[in-house]
Amino acid sequence: MMGCGKTTVAALLEKYGYTVVDTDSVIVERYGSIADLFAKRGEEYFREIETRITAEIAKNYSDAVISTGGGCVLRKENVKNLKAGGKIIYLRARAETLIKRLQGDASRPLLQGGLEERVNGILNARAAVYERVADHIIDTDELTALQVAEKIREINL
Numbered sequence: 001m002m003g004c005g006k007t008t009v010a011a012l013l014e015k016y017g018y019t020v021v022d023t024d025s026v027i028v029e030r031y032g033s034i035a036d037l038f039a040k041r042g043e044e045y046f047r048e049i050e051t052r053i054t055a056e057i058a059k060n061y062s063d064a065v066i067s068t069g070g071g072c073v074l075r076k077e078n079v080k081n082l083k084a085g086g087k088i089i090y091l092r093a094r095a096e097t098l099i100k101r102l103q104g105d106a107s108r109p110l111l112q113g114g115l116e117e118r119v120n121g122i123l124n125a126r127a128a129v130y131e132r133v134a135d136h137i138i139d140t141d142e143l144t145a146l147q148v149a150e151k152i153r154e155i156n157l
Contacts, residue, residue, distance in 0.1 A: 001070045001091075001092075001093065001098060001122070001123060001126065001127075001130065002070045002098065002102060002119075002122070003093065003097075003098040003099075003101040003102040003119070004070075004091040004092065004093045004098065004101075004140055005091055005093075005101075005140055005145050005148060006067045006068070006070075006091060007022065007024075007067060008145040009067075009091065009145050009148045009149050009152065010022060010065055010067040012145055012146060012149040013065050013149050013152060013153070014065075016149070016153065018064070018065045019061060019063065019064040019065065020064065020065045020066075020067060021057050021061050021064050021065070021066050021067070022066075022067040022068075023050060023053050023054055023057060023066065023067065023068045023069060023072060024067075024068075024069050026053050026057065027046075027049055027050065027053055030053075031049060034046065034069075037049070047071065047074075047075065050068075050069060050071070050072055050075075050078070051075055051077055051078055054066075054068065054072055054078045054081055054082065055077070055078075055081045058081040058082055058084060058085050059081070059085075061085075062085050065152075066082065066086070068082070070122075070126070071126075073088065073129060073130065073133050074126065074129060079133045083133075083135075087135035087136060087155070088133050088134050088135050088136075089134065089135065089136045089137075089138060089152060089155065090130045090131065090133075090134035090136070090137045090138070091138055091140050091148060092130070092131075092137050092138065092139050092140060093139070093140045093141050094141050095116075095119055095120050095123050097140070097141045098119050098123065099115055099116055099119050102115060102119065103115065136155050138151050138152070
């Protein structure tokens with residue numbers, strides 16, 4: 001989910017020597033701003049690109065931490081590709097925590113128009129999927145990014 005700390009934790013894991021690939025970064029590098037993709041072509045177009053990039057990364061990086069956007073696991077194909085080479089870890093946070101972390105971030109297209117309402121709506125729609133596809137769940141509300149990274153390191157990736 002947006003605001004759970006995926007990007008920050010991935011950067012810490014990289015410092016520990018893990019190979020880290022961020023699907024959103026690859027998309028931005030190849031296609032430009034995610035906000036622009038949403039604005040010009042819509043969410044479905046973005047999800048198609050995300051699916052292609054996720055498949056490519058999962059195939060080419062067999063021993064890496066793959067940081068995905070929050071909507072990536074909504075497509076069964078993405079889950080299948082990610083699980084083929086590893087484990088899915090859900091960094092879970094309560095809506096209040098996510099709202100606090102996301103305040104002032106205008107770069108996320110799905111959060112335009114009322115942060116609290118949007119976060120609650122997205123989290124309510126996705127939480128069951130996140131929990132169902134996850135091999136491990138880490139509750140991040142009371143943890144620092146470093147503590148989350150340490151918990152991930154304890155999991156036998």
